[in-house]
Amino acid sequence: MPAILLTGASRGLGLSVLTLLLRSPSLNAGRPPAVVTISRSLPAELEALAKEFPDRLVCVQGDVADKAVSVEAVGKAAERFGGLEAVILNAGVLDPLGKLADVDIVRSPSPLPLLAFPLQHSHKR
Numbered sequence: 001m002p003a004i005l006l007t008g009a010s011r012g013l014g015l016s017v018l019t020l021l022l023r024s025p026s027l028n029a030g031r032p033p034a035v036v037t038i039s040r041s042l043p044a045e046l047e048a049l050a051k052e053f054p055d056r057l058v059c060v061q062g063d064v065a066d067k068a069v070s071v072e073a074v075g076k077a078a079e080r081f082g083g084l085e086a087v088i089l090n091a092g093v094l095d096p097l098g099k100l101a102d103v104d105i106v107r108s109p110s111p112l113p114l115l116a117f118p119l120q121h122s123h124k125r
C-alpha cells in the first residue's frame with residue numbers, strides 16, 4: 001500500500017485533507033491510503049489521529065526546509081508502506097496578507113522553499 005506524503009498536516013487545510021484521506025472508506029477503490037505527514041508541531045488532534053490509525057499514519061516532526069526531515073519521511077514511507085504514490089505540498093505561509101503597497105516583500109518569508117524543498121529532497125533521495 002504505497003503512501004501519500006502530506007506536508008503541513010498539523011492544522012488548517014492540511015489537517016482537514018489528512019482527516020478525509022484517513023476517514024473516507026471509499027477512497028482508492030475501497031483501500032484508503034496510508035499517509036506520512038511532516039509538520040513542526042504535533043498537536044493533540046494529529047496525535048489522536050496517529051493513535052486511531054496506527055497502521056496507516058506516520059507523523060514526522062520537523063521543518064520541511066530541512067532536507068533530513070524529508071529524507072526521514074520518504075524513508076518511513078518506504079519502510080512502512082513500500083513507497084510513495086503521491087506528494088501533497090500543502091505546508092506554507094499565508095502571512096503577510098495585505099495590500100501590495102503595504103507588504104514588505106523583501107523581508108517577507110517566501111513560501112517557495114516550503115513548497116519546493118520537500119519535493120526536491122524527496123525526489124533526490
Ligand SMILES: NC(=O)c1ccc[n+]([C@@H]2O[C@H](COP(=O)([O-])OP(=O)(O)OC[C@H]3O[C@@H](n4cnc5c(N)ncnc54)[C@H](OP(=O)(O)O)[C@@H]3O)[C@@H](O)[C@H]2O)c1
Pocket residue numbers: 007008009010011012013014038039040041042062063064065090091092093094111114
Ligand atoms: N487558507 C487559505 O485561505 C489559503 C489560501 C490560499 C493558499 N493557501 C495555502 O494552503 C496551505 C495551507 O493553508 P492553511 O490556511 O491551512 O495554513 P495554516 O493553518 O497556517 O497551516 C499551515 C501548515 O503548514 C505547516 N508548516 C508551515 N511551515 C512549515 C515548515 N517550515 N515545516 C513544516 N510544516 C510547516 C504548519 O505546521 P507547523 O506549524 O506545525 O509546522 C501547518 O500544519 C498553505 O500553503 C497556504 O499558503 C491557503
